[in-house]
Amino acid sequence: MPAQNLLDFDLAGLTGYFAGLGEKPFRARQVMRWIHQAGVADFSQMSDLARTLREKLAREATVTVPQILTEQVASDGTCKWLLDVGAANGIETVFIPEETRGTLCISSQVGCALACTFCSTGQQGFNRNLGTAEIIGQLWLANRALAQHHDGDRVAGSTTASAAPCERPITNVVLMGMGEPLANYDAVLAALHLMLDDHAYGLSRRRVTVSTSGLVPAMDRLREDCPVALAVSLHAPNDPLRDELVPINRKYPLAELMSACQRYLERAPRDFITFEYILLAGINDQPAHARELIALVRDVPCKFNLIPFNPFPGTGYRRPDSQAIQRFRDLLMQAGHVVTVRKTRGDDIDAACGQLAGRVQDKTRRTVHRIEVSP
Numbered sequence: 001m002p003a004q005n006l007l008d009f010d011l012a013g014l015t016g017y018f019a020g021l022g023e024k025p026f027r028a029r030q031v032m033r034w035i036h037q038a039g040v041a042d043f044s045q046m047s048d049l050a051r052t053l054r055e056k057l058a059r060e061a062t063v064t065v066p067q068i069l070t071e072q073v074a075s076d077g078t079c080k081w082l083l084d085v086g087a088a089n090g091i092e093t094v095f096i097p098e099e100t101r102g103t104l105c106i107s108s109q110v111g112c113a114l115a116c117t118f119c120s121t122g123q124q125g126f127n128r129n130l131g132t133a134e135i136i137g138q139l140w141l142a143n144r145a146l147a148q149h150h151d152g153d154r155v156a157g158s159t160t161a162s163a164a165p166c167e168r169p170i171t172n173v174v175l176m177g178m179g180e181p182l183a184n185y186d187a188v189l190a191a192l193h194l195m196l197d198d199h200a201y202g203l204s205r206r207r208v209t210v211s212t213s214g215l216v217p218a219m220d221r222l223r224e225d226c227p228v229a230l231a232v233s234l235h236a237p238n239d240p241l242r243d244e245l246v247p248i249n250r251k252y253p254l255a256e257l258m259s260a261c262q263r264y265l266e267r268a269p270r271d272f273i274t275f276e277y278i279l280l281a282g283i284n285d286q287p288a289h290a291r292e293l294i295a296l297v298r299d300v301p302c303k304f305n306l307i308p309f310n311p312f313p314g315t316g317y318r319r320p321d322s323q324a325i326q327r328f329r330d331l332l333m334q335a336g337h338v339v340t341v342r343k344t345r346g347d348d349i350d351a352a353c354g355q356l357a358g359r360v361q362d363k364t365r366r367t368v369h370r371i372e373v374s375p
Contacts, residue, residue, distance in 0.1 A: 108187075180212065
């Protein structure tokens with residue numbers, strides 16, 4: 001029987017696993033702290049466990065994370081890792097350092113089946129869902145990697161070398177990497193529990209964000225099971241345009257999505273939904289689009305995160321000029337909305353929003369349709 005990867009378990013799952021070994025519940029909490037807080041994968045180093053338990057775990061369990069294939073560091077300190085998840089597939093994880101926080105953007109699937117036309121990940125197709133160990137393993141790996149000495153602190157926010165992290169540069173986690181998190185609900189939910197658990201990473205619900213393209217039933221489930229901060233990839237103010245840009249809209253149109261956002265806010269740790277809106281020149285960036293957007297969200301407390309399009313090879317889209325971006329932002333602000341324009345980070349290593357591609361052995365065999373834009 002293969003060894004059990006303990007990274008697949010949240011506290012409830014790990015407690016059940018130890019009960020099966022005839023161990024008391026406090027052992028699960030001990031081991032969870034060793035794995036997730038101390039970054040220890042070797043059971044022999046877990047010094048407060050009984051020797052017999054350490055030996056049993058060495059025989060029957062493992063702590064296994066994806067292997068780092070490449071690490072790239074951008075000029076602004078953004079760090080991107082390509083991780084091996086087997087069968088010639090790779091996923092990407094990005095750390096974005098800032099003055100007051102460090103944000104880790106993690107992936108939830110190998111590729112993505114939703115085929116949003118402006119997204120490089122969507123162009124790669126879809127292979128499979130990631131397991132909980134592969135999702136939380138990205139946070140585990142990043143904490144260790146950022147704690148190592150990188151030739152004079154070459155990754156912003158890193159600490160001196162040590163066997164395990166002693167200071168955590170990661171303050172926020174966003175599930176905005178490769179894949180649609182809510183299409184991999186069970187594995188993502190277990191990973192969220194670990195991120196929030198005081199015996200693991202101890203992040204607050206406000207500092208963990210799940211991004212979704214609008215899977216309405218799963219949004220309702222998350223509202224009940226583990227309401228963290230929510231970001232909705234909106235990108236269009238009307239159904240015909242969103243049907244083209246975000247095809248899942250054909251199943252869950254905007255009226256249903258706005259209602260789901262209102263329901264989510266009843267349990268959310270923040271009193272607003274973040275709407276992500278990629279600005280595409282000549283497609284969704286005109287004043288008429290801004291006015292439609294204002295009308296669409298009139299009953300949903302929200303803030304907007306405007307994302308000027310980040311080009312990738314083969315795309316038919318263009319980035320709006322600065323005047324068009326400012327005009328769109330100002331119209332939303334004049335209507336009383338909080339608006340940020342996302343600063344492009346890591347674009348020199350293709351780590352900016354919409355650029356993550358990884359390495360995907362596509363099983364969908366689909367051709368992505370793009371709206372072509374005249375120069």
